[in-house]
Amino acid sequence: MAKERVTVVEIAHAAGVSKSTVSLVLQGSPLVNETTRAKVSAVIRDLGYVYNRGAANLRQSNSKSKIIGIVVNDLTNSFFAELAVGVDMVVQSAGYVQFLSNSGENIDRQREVIASMREHGISGLIVSPARGTEAADLKPLVASGIPVVVVVRNVPGAKVSSLMSDNHAGVMAAVEHLVGIGHRRIAFLGGFADTAVFGERLEGYRDAMRKAGLEAADDLVIGSAPSRAGGVDAVTRALAIVDRPTAAVCFNDAVAFGVCDGLRAKRLEPGRDFAVVGFDDVIEAKTAVPALTTISVDPQGMGQRAAQLLLKQISAGKVDAEAIVASVRLVVRQSCGAGRLNDGKRIAS
Amino acid sequence: MAKERVTVVEIAHAAGVSKSTVSLVLQGSPLVNETTRAKVSAVIRDLGYVYNRGAANLRQSNSKSKIIGIVVNDLTNSFFAELAVGVDMVVQSAGYVQFLSNSGENIDRQREVIASMREHGISGLIVSPARGTEAADLKPLVASGIPVVVVVRNVPGAKVSSLMSDNHAGVMAAVEHLVGIGHRRIAFLGGFADTAVFGERLEGYRDAMRKAGLEAADDLVIGSAPSRAGGVDAVTRALAIVDRPTAAVCFNDAVAFGVCDGLRAKRLEPGRDFAVVGFDDVIEAKTAVPALTTISVDPQGMGQRAAQLLLKQISAGKVDAEAIVASVRLVVRQSCGAGRLNDGKRIAS
């Protein structure tokens, strides 16, 4: 059943030329005569030849493998799925393929998959690091000259490029908007307190509150798992506070959806009885009811940018780490109630 | 910056043995003496050697590459993202890595990525085919003895293994349940009419309606994009029918969520004023409000099964196509209203 591979030598023999010529044809060299090129190409098609990249980049000096690796911490989160799609798009059209793995927030597994990718000779890596990733985990990569781009979360101390969204500014804009439409008791809900991203967003919240002359009481920030279930949990606790908040900016969209769920379970209508703002602008944010007001980071675009950055470094051959913070904008929809209260930026569901 | 690779020969030299011995150590052969093994291992660690799988499976007879490919038609759909996660789990723990690509429902791109994967010598492929995929697209793979497992959607005529959920039985169970709690006008919403999956589910709907002695009027089946937005669209049209349906089984969960959105926009509460049943049981189905009654297919489990099936075929060396239909079960939650009407199978939000 399992036929053996057709090789260049067999092509060469069948076409009556040397393997070198076949190789030349394969890489589209201008050195070869048009008629022989046509002849060889025909044979290649007829025999069903498949190129063996493994053999090729064994010979090609420093393993330019046309493979880039991408590992994300949670592929079931649609933010990361879309990020991966964005990466795939540009990577694919540049003639690369992507090794994608899901670390599932497990640092040992992340180490394994990165090691495995290295063995396969990836020529670059995009990673959204699992919690607790240290600079040492990426060290060997950069030491062997493989470009690395970390996205979403930073890895302090690692000399690699990073692409992060402007968490601080985003949350500030959200809080300012809520203040602008009259809210005073604004909570910050969801997220694990020990992550850098949480820290940045929380700082944005605190700064904006301070700037507005409002109190950011500690009981108004309630951590939880950064998931839909976590959001339900967080809002339930928030509503138990004696002096209830009237609005919340959430750690991310998943939490925000959970918050909406939790509100409904308490017979409160998000947008009308309680303002909710998310972070990420995942694809469902637009079509949900009520449509989610959120801070847009365009995960797909972010994936594309990360991929472009990586490809640039690969082709440049040198790795000078640059830290890019992607700007971010507040998308006002219905879940914050603004549509009814002021400017009519309401978007049809 | 870019150090050159350390090779076995250098290890051998540094450890004072031959490259053959180093190779033996690398593959954990029992032929090598413990003390030399320790010595060599130490050197390997010290020099920061990375195994070159490309070179290895060039020599290893029929390119057993430890790479499996997986291509899905829409990674932004969380069903497929979870499927990929399931595949990754078992594939990873079997020592393989996965090439993942997103065809984005584009058949040309699918062809490209499959070709590229072949060039990289994948030893198996799991594919959730893009719409319009033909047997010819998979032909070359099976001809060269590479096991292929198609999931979710069938490719008629292709001699490959398939793993599909029992669409017919699932939808039948859903309709029967709705009939059981008193509904008579039941719609079938969403999905592209030209897909096999749609056909199977629609057939299940028709059979169940007929069995219950109900009319399955043509205006009760309304196609749309299989997405949240499509669901909104479909239910809007459904509500415009003079003799309104009181319940709907939806093409999938994404559509079902859209249907809920569309109902709310018309001031109807899903579960109370209109029964909604989905298909897939994606992760959000449980936490949504109301929790979605749906036909559970456990995408992650399906990915795992697909991967196991593929690995079995890879190790068996022979490709005898088997068609598995994964059984499916109705999960009764709140969106169908059953929680209030009868057996109290209500699940806490």
Add this chain to the structure above:
DNA sequence: GGTTTTAATTGGAACGATCCAAATTTGTCA
């Protein structure tokens, strides 16, 4: 026509691992 230029083609050595048969060391036993 002979010589230089240009265009096309080619054989062999490499890439970094594994495999195999053969060589070496070590151990066992009469």
Add this chain to the structure above:
DNA sequence: TGACAAATTTGGATCGTTCCAATTAAAACC
């Protein structure tokens, strides 16, 4: 201790491609 077996170790040869220097064929020039 010598013979024989078992345990280790080891040089090529090899996988399928690309690279390089060198060769051949065709074209151009005086």
